[in-house]
Amino acid sequence: MGHGTAVTAVLKYLLSDVRVFAVKIFDEKLATYPSVLAEAIYWCINEKMNIVNLSLGIARDDKKVREACQAAYEAGIVMVSAYDEGNQLYWPAKYETVLGVCAGEVPRHEWRFVTKKFFRACGYPRELPSNLQLYNIHGHSFAAAHFSATVARLLQEHYDWQSGDVFMYFENLYRNRVLYYMDASSR
Template identity: 65%
Template sequence: MGIECRDSVNIAVVDSGVNPYHSHVNGIDGGVALRVNREGWIEYYEDFRDRLGHGTAVVAVFKHLLKEARIFIVKIFDEKLATYPSVLCEALYWCIHEKIDIVNLSLGMEKDDEQVREACRAADEAGVSIIAAYDEKNGLCWPARYETVFGVCAGEASRDEWGFITDKLFYACGYPRELPGELQLHNIYGHSFAAAHFSAFVAQLLMKNPNWNSKDVRLYFQELYQNKNSREE
């Protein structure tokens, strides 16, 4: 009997939106934008166009590596790459409600936040795998440090490789989608794209294991890490 595979996997890119007409994107499957209004309430709106370029570059990684994935946008950044923790929480709860499989957070916070921690826990309970960028140098270590989140930093790895730092902290390629010729020399680099590359690997795992959820993915990496350490002893 062959391995049963999913037809697709749902990935939410929580970021600055997307330019769906970019040649490296060519459309997405849906999304939403969140913002805090003048009264201090979080409101939903339909315009998730990317004014910063960051979200578009992250989505391009998925579009290049995962032809079958369904990509959804949750725009939480607008004029700058900063927002309130409450907006991030709302984004995570939206992902739970929409039955997202993987949430890519190419972002980080300087300190623990109880509400964000609880939202990540709720997502994990719902079977959602959260992958977040880990930037220790700049102190942007949360939510990557939460037990229910996979943290990823940029390291020496090709686009189809990743490696262990701990059983829940990884390194992966820090470059976005490859650019032609000498343009590659000027390409951006960072933990944001490492998170996206690792999220793509998790998506491939879910495609091959249609009954897995976030806890199965975490157990897979824990066992792989333990086996790796046993071989090295």
């Protein structure tokens, strides 16, 4: 349906040298079973991914997905998931082992804290000239991809960090009231 391609384009636009592995869990519509999502997360663990970007959300807690997210965290993988309060798509972002991101009025290359593990980021895939930007597809999926790029930059700077280190980094920023971030490339 092009959703994964559009999300991947955000990651490649922001980090041209990043290696992206697409794990297809949707078929003819943007819906799947939680068990399929959980299996995809385990695949990412087995393939030793550093970051798993989940540009999706589900409407209820699911034991298999929760356990897969916990296993990924324990394997050192940083999980980033979109969440959509308007449609009550809170999980997996609500899990303690996942960073949650929603779209907001945030410039590119920036993010804002909502709470210590929930963030707002730009919800547009890439810049388009003139008024075309108004008609560009946008949403929480792209915000998650923008924030995943931020996490990727952080892991490039600190190549030995794992999920716990990333969570601690953001917790320390939040505790010290650093409530937003602007990437040096946008200044």
